[in-house]
Amino acid sequence: MIIALHGAEFFAFHGFYPEEQKLGNWFVVDIDVEFTPTANISDDDLNNSVNYEQLYDIACEEMKLTKKLIETVxxxxxxxxxxxxxxxxxxxxxxxxxxxxxxxxxxxxxxxxQYPANAINA
Structure with missing residues (x-):
């Protein structure tokens, strides 16, 4: 099963150059998470899945931490x-x-x- 969050937009201050870290820029984040359900998805229980709202929150928190490289982000x-x-x-x-x-x-x-490297071909 793949849970995806695509097109999440953030204004952040990532960049190698000092002016990028000062002025900021718009960023778009796409996340794909693949897993094998360990419970019956028909149970309609969010605890048996990956919460895409939580994926957004994770991205949001990491986007607040200025980095030089978007690879690091x-x-x-x-x-x-x-x-x-x-x-x-x-x-x-x-x-x-x-x-x-x-x-x-x-x-x-x-x-x-990707985790592991070359894991998902999207």
Whole structure:
């Protein structure tokens, strides 16, 4: 089973350059979490699943902690998901930086981090 949260938007201050950390930017986060249910999903019990509202909260908290690299942000989100949901098999987090400072008009840059490595092909 895969629970996904896509298109979560955050204004944050991640960036390698000091001006990025001062001015901030918009980021979009996509999360996919795969697991094998250990109980009957027909029981309609959220405790038998991954709560996508909690995935949003995890991303929100990590986005508040300024980092130089969006790779580091994505890994921190994965680490916290693993901490809160020890039963997950695979996690993929994509962080997009909108309008990055690259000297040209660019819609976004992105990084995708997976647990375990190369786990989900999305």
């Amino acid at each position: 994505a890994q921190a989100i994965i680490d916290e998901i693993k901490n809160q949901y020890t039963f997950v098999d695979r996690i993929q987090v994509r962080v997009k930086k909108m309008n990055p400072l690259v000297g040209a008009k660019t819609k976004y840059s992105s990084v995708t981090v």
